[in-house]
Amino acid sequence: DTVMAQQIDLEVARTQLEKWFARKMPEAADITLSPLKPPGAGSSNETYFLTFNWREGQEARTLKMVMRWPPLGDFLVFPR
Numbered sequence: 001d002t003v004m005a006q007q008i009d010l011e012v013a014r015t016q017l018e019k020w021f022a023r024k025m026p027e028a029a030d031i032t033l034s035p036l037k038p039p040g041a042g043s044s045n046e047t048y049f050l051t052f053n054w055r056e057g058q059e060a061r062t063l064k065m066v067m068r069w070p071p072l073g074d075f076l077v078f079p080r
Helices: 010-024
Strands: 029-033 046-056 059-069
Touching (some): 010 046
């Protein structure tokens, strides 16, 4: 399947997102993201669930998130 062959490496994406959050949140420490998990349905956007963990001072924080970005390659459900 051409669409599946063009998906990104999820571990690389997770690592890059951790670095991005670290740059955007300089007050945060011990930033970690869970592995990105696809929802199992839908294809109009790349969609993944993840858990974002970090520490601010002595307080541990957790946020469940949904990450979305346009599909890779030529596959578009909606015209631009």
